[in-house]
Amino acid sequence: MALNYPYEIKDLSEHENSEILRYFKGIQDSYVRVGPKGYFFTSGFKEDAPKIYNLALKADDVWVVSLPKSGTTWTQELVWMVANDCDYEEAKTRNLMERFPFLEMGMFLKSSKTKDMPNQLSSNKTEQEKQIIASMYR
Template sequence: MEYEEVTPKSYPVNLIKKDWTQRKLYYTSPAKSMPNAIYNMEVLDNDIWIVTNPKSGTTWIQELVWLLMNDCNFDTALSKDLELRSPYLEFDFMIHRNVERALKPVQELPSPRIIKSHLSLALLPAQLWEKKPKVIYVFRDPKDAWISNYYHFVNFGFQYGKTLEQYMDELLEKEAPKRDPILHAIEFYQLRNEPWVYYTSYNLMKQDLRKVIENLCKFLNKTVTEQQMERLLKHLSFEEMKNNPTTNHRWEYGQVQHPNRGKEVHNFIRSGKVGGHKEELKAQQIEKADRFIEGRLQANQVTLEQLLLLK
């Protein structure tokens, strides 16, 4: 995927004080006027924004949040695709490249809206910085996320015929420096103590999902009974999510018209492991990825363990 550098009209200086002019931001090319459309988008006070790097537990947290906000309506959750219940802000434009229609899936969503995005903080709507609706951020080890993203795009056809090793080499050389997953996370990590931001990690969700649900209930001012909690834990388990058609992005898959789509098929919810990259990548590939990640961590004076909330 190609990216082009974009400059927003303003930056969230009221949230994080730094030299934002040095923060390089990129959008998928051709970006057209889409970044401006998002910048000017109306944000509602009761919106809930779920922001992550790609393949970082986004679907998992979306399904959880949707259920909490909809009184644990499992019947609807099992009958209607998650992408229609909680739209991906950038998706329509990625498929159709039509700015005029791109935001309609979100704009037409009943309130309270649960909106997913992979955009950096400064590329999100400007009203988000002022109105400060609920924002939920999940961070995952980039190596695990990158592996998952590879299989995702093999499904869609964009990476079909390319080996994992080829994909990683190209990603570390071209894409990762532009879509820096560390800097993406750091800007939300810095806001983690704000009352309108809930920051967690894939690791914590794997370690103690019940605790994450309890914390999210407090954050969203929701309550669940013990019976609902047990149903949530079962519904959100790896096996249940993997076998649930509405959480495996089948609607989204149907929108992508790539000539190589479906020539190789992997389940959207495929492995779900912490540290799964160790089973997929050769030692030299892990070393190369670690060098990139460590360089970004050192440049921003943070550790991976801190971003994962492990210390």
């Protein structure tokens, strides 16, 4: 049974959104406010929040939770290797996004500026890598 996401998610007014975009340049084109304190998230959060909130957890799940630019990718790689008996050969054959998904990546990639990114990122990739890239944009 899926639960409703417990916090209100509000679209920003045109004025608020343009103010944020003035200071935060990049691939985003809109933001939302979330919860009673009105935290800002990318607009893709509206679609992904209920999915993440209702994610089925397993007893052996391992989470890496970190701040940006703090060694997240390195830590994911290290944790995966430890949890998989240092299987270097398997690690070489599977992309890190497949072995250790970045759960909230999709919310950053849902904007009008990223519509063609899957095609751009998929050039010269294996079919498996193309599927991983496409899944981030769903």
